Amino acid sequence: MFLPFFDSNPKQRITVQAVTVALIVLNVAMFLLFQGAVVDYPDYRLALIPVTLFAEQARPADLILIPEETTLLSYAFLHGSWLHLAGNMLFLWVFGDNVEDAMGHVKFLIFFILCGIAGGLAYAIMTPDPAAPLVGASGATSGVVAAYLMLHPKVKVWVLVTLLIKFPFQLPAWIVLGAYVVWNVIMVLSGENGSNTAWWAHIGGLVAGAALTPLFKHRDVKLFDQDLPESVTANKG
Template identity: 40%
Template sequence: MVIPVHDVNPVRGTPWVTYGLIAANVVVFLAMPGTFAAAGESHLSQVCQLHAFLDHYAAVPRELIHDQLPGLVPTGEVAVGPQGPGCVIGEPGYDKSPVLSVFTSMFLHGGWLHLLGNMLFLMIFGNNIEDRMGHVRFFLFYVVCGYAAGYGFAFLNADSADPLIGASGAVAGVLGAYLVLYPRARVWVLVPFLVFLPLRLPAWLVLGFWFALQAVYSSGEGVTDAGTVAYTAHVVGFLVGMLLAWPLKPGTTPPPEPPGLLFGRRARPREPW
């Protein structure tokens, strides 16, 4: 797996929407229960509060497809029963819209690595897509890709009650658009080979390899946590992003490639014979 750190693809203006999305994701994550445990708060209490929070704001495939909300949900409180302490289950004290939950779920993440990974890809590749589409169209594009990824995953897992969270589907759409519009742009990546080796690779190779991994993992091959990562949502979001960006390809200016750079150093010119 390669880690992108920078692309050689300048933008004409400030990507305000990209910055805003990153800021919103960070703020929401910091506000989620359990991110910062209160003094004296038990681990079980944090878990119960998080479950209650996700049941309210996360997208659940069974709710999206069947439009049926559960009659009992975690309330966020802890009680001690015959089997020991556990989360209190009760009737939901809120009205939840399954359709709206797809949008709110795009700003929820399951941990720091989940958040930082998504925001890294959005920062590197989102600015150029926003620059090409414009602020408003890019925001709409991002939301549409997120919805397509969420519903695509839900249709294939219609009976699942596990919450679907994360910006991965929408960010995958950004990657798909980047592959269509800027396939020859150079991307600096770190390749773990004994040490992190910096390489400048074409975007089609970096993003094509990423998509191939998601497609393989979505089938359950080569990965042990296929049940906890919505790889199918990544695949759907990526493909939708490619389709939506395709009409913009003819008018897209290819990015300049800095001459003479090799692995971060300027290559020496060859001596004439």
């Protein structure tokens, strides 16, 4: 898989990606507040648990902190480990600024929240293990991935290949993010459940992101890099 870490894609409408930065700070703060030094045991009081969300079972008393329905949002701000947190925040940092630029601060925040909720619902409905808690911003960040793929597929992204090549190189976003989409679809279709990865949450976020991007972007923002200068999409090797 590709690990993106930088794109040369200047913002056109905003000066600072304030919401993207605030979301990253909030995720890190939530991790420290509710998990601290315990990096492999999330606070399941804020996790989404499908069987309790749908009232098929009562949530144990020691796991009740907030109303059940609000776990559709709170789950997206907890993570299972520092590595889990870092991966999601890296994707948000690399791609969130340009999506926020295309939508504006307020609409981007709403977009992120809705994609997170969609990811949680997809997981809750489709998971083969409805008693397994869900944590992580992957559903929401998958929505950001879908938006970037629709907005800037031609922009070159610096990546590492995590399995083979260890040095950085550039690829168009449609290859990097397209591979992410295809990999998630393969995992869902194969019924892969042994990796503790909530593939259905990713799919839910991707679908929501693709559906919402045309509605949330500014009217003058064109899809598929139709309004970016050639210098942005050219290979700067």
